[in-house]
Amino acid sequence: MDDNAPPHLPHMVWPAMSPDLNPIEHVWDQLKQRLDDRTPPPRDLAELRVALVEEWNALSQNNIMRLVRSMRRRCQAVISANGGNTRS
Template sequence: MTVTIVTTRLQEVGVPHMVWPAMSPDLNPIEHVWDQLKQRLDARTPPPRDLADLHVALVEEWNALPQNNIMRLVRSMRRRCQAVIAANGGNTRY
């Protein structure tokens, strides 16, 4: 129900929508953002000691992620989808 409401609202305000292949989470640029976040967390010294430290570290590192990297990933979506289509749904370099 919520998905339908959100989809309808996005259409009403003119936000472009992309049909997403069901088994293609690797296309999603957020996966690369999570990887960048993990790398930043792994590089922290000292590492987070407990859940509270982890929460603080996650917020700090999330806020420090370079926006140009995220925009580069978003802009790569057309190329990502074209590569998957060209590979007939097979593996791509992405």
């Protein structure tokens, strides 16, 4: 039967959202914090674009590399937890 009724749909297992396994999420958080700390804040889209480029260029390359190097540990934690939570 093809009526999309729940009993007739195959069950798919979806993995949990794992922002910790995506280093760019941490970079976005840092970028947002830097933008929030700007005084005065951007007043329009043009100022926001300029501020984003300035703050992006000011991000610490060492911090980004630290995030990249942490991926092995993060992935191992997920494997050890059989795909479950890695933090309580």
